[in-house]
Amino acid sequence: MFGTLGKLETARLMRDLGSSCGGFEDIGMRMEGEIIVPHGGDGEGEQLTETAPFQQTESLVVGYALTPKKKNSFLQPKLEVLARRKGICFVAIDLNRPLSEQGPFDVVLHKLLGKEWQDVIEDYQQKHPEVTVLDPPGAIQRIHNRQSMLQGLADLNLSDCSGSIFVPKQMVVLKDSASSADKVVEAGLKFPLVAKPLWIDGTAKAHQLFLAYDRRSLAELDPPLVLQEFVNHGGVMFKVFVVGETIKVVRRLSLPNISNCEKAKVDGIVKFPRVSCAAASADNVDVDPSIAELPPKAFLEALVKELRILLGLRLFNVDMIREHGSKNVFYVIDINYFPGYAKMPDYEQVFVDFFHNMAQAKQKKIHCK
Numbered sequence: 001m002f003g004t005l006g007k008l009e010t011a012r013l014m015r016d017l018g019s020s021c022g023g024f025e026d027i028g029m030r031m032e033g034e035i036i037v038p039h040g041g042d043g044e045g046e047q048l049t050e051t052a053p054f055q056q057t058e059s060l061v062v063g064y065a066l067t068p069k070k071k072n073s074f075l076q077p078k079l080e081v082l083a084r085r086k087g088i089c090f091v092a093i094d095l096n097r098p099l100s101e102q103g104p105f106d107v108v109l110h111k112l113l114g115k116e117w118q119d120v121i122e123d124y125q126q127k128h129p130e131v132t133v134l135d136p137p138g139a140i141q142r143i144h145n146r147q148s149m150l151q152g153l154a155d156l157n158l159s160d161c162s163g164s165i166f167v168p169k170q171m172v173v174l175k176d177s178a179s180s181a182d183k184v185v186e187a188g189l190k191f192p193l194v195a196k197p198l199w200i201d202g203t204a205k206a207h208q209l210f211l212a213y214d215r216r217s218l219a220e221l222d223p224p225l226v227l228q229e230f231v232n233h234g235g236v237m238f239k240v241f242v243v244g245e246t247i248k249v250v251r252r253l254s255l256p257n258i259s260n261c262e263k264a265k266v267d268g269i270v271k272f273p274r275v276s277c278a279a280a281s282a283d284n285v286d287v288d289p290s291i292a293e294l295p296p297k298a299f300l301e302a303l304v305k306e307l308r309i310l311l312g313l314r315l316f317n318v319d320m321i322r323e324h325g326s327k328n329v330f331y332v333i334d335i336n337y338f339p340g341y342a343k344m345p346d347y348e349q350v351f352v353d354f355f356h357n358m359a360q361a362k363q364k365k366i367h368c369k
Ligand SMILES: O=P(O)(O)O[C@H]1[C@H](O)[C@@H](OP(=O)(O)O)[C@H](OP(=O)(O)O)[C@@H](OP(=O)(O)O)[C@H]1O
Pocket: 069, 070, 073, 111, 200, 202, 203, 207, 276, 277, 319, 334, 336, 337, 338, 339, 340, 341
């Protein structure tokens, strides 16, 4: 009987039947048949069959609207299996049909670009305030501009003093980068400068950065962009991933320091290689421990606590560098909405716990009414 139901109907049925009956997740498993969990964490290398035991209670339907690339990297079989064990079901949103006619969803998880989608999701959130939209489009919008993304960060009042946080000095160039040279000097920005496209628009070009060594080279750049001081940091950066209340930090390789000698000798612009987005971490590379040491835990917790409020986001990451020669002076250089979580250790379990907590909170709310 259940084999003819779609994922959404099954999830609904699970919920409607309530949490008192064990084995509802079994229904979901039967539909999908046998699934091999590739590796790691809960259910490592395990062959999950329809007889696999479940201890699920609540159920949660997560409608998702993601690019094919994001869907492939994020919605791995292991995530779906672990989620299903907890009664969490992922359902693709059909972009060709009105959103309100789909679902009902408990959560809408999305990362799509464009004003049209923003309007759809805003309208949906207004009509369905009971649905958790991850995350609100207005908050995401702020992250799509490299100037607004860092605003307010330097003024944060952190409850932990084991580190301090800054953003590199930067200015926006909207047009005519040649005439920006004087403004750069006026603003007190020191070369070399990192030139970053102002808008994050989902294209590879938005991530094509340049290093501009001198005034003259600015004319070669394509506005709109931000010009940001390069901060020496010893070639290691930290990606701080946030999923709701959870924080995970990984080291990545970054650009080496630029010596005074190099600054004096080199001119023009140089394309930035995308070292830091490689999946390879900097963990096994031989680096000075004072450079590679992770930011203090309490400091990160205090920072993220403030950032959640400032940004109004639950799914994001922060790229941070430690100023070379300092103990714990950090610069935030980039913030990403719904970043490449597949490269975050144990991301599947982290997301399952995140959604499971949501399901429990929702359940509690219903019981309290
Ligand atoms: O900016 P950096 O620090 O490099 O981090 C990037 C951005 O978050 C990208 O999103 P956006 O282009 O919106 O900024 C994201 O692409 P997707 O969200 O398209 O996957 C990348 O995911 P990976 O490509 O999986 O690494 C992630 O590595």
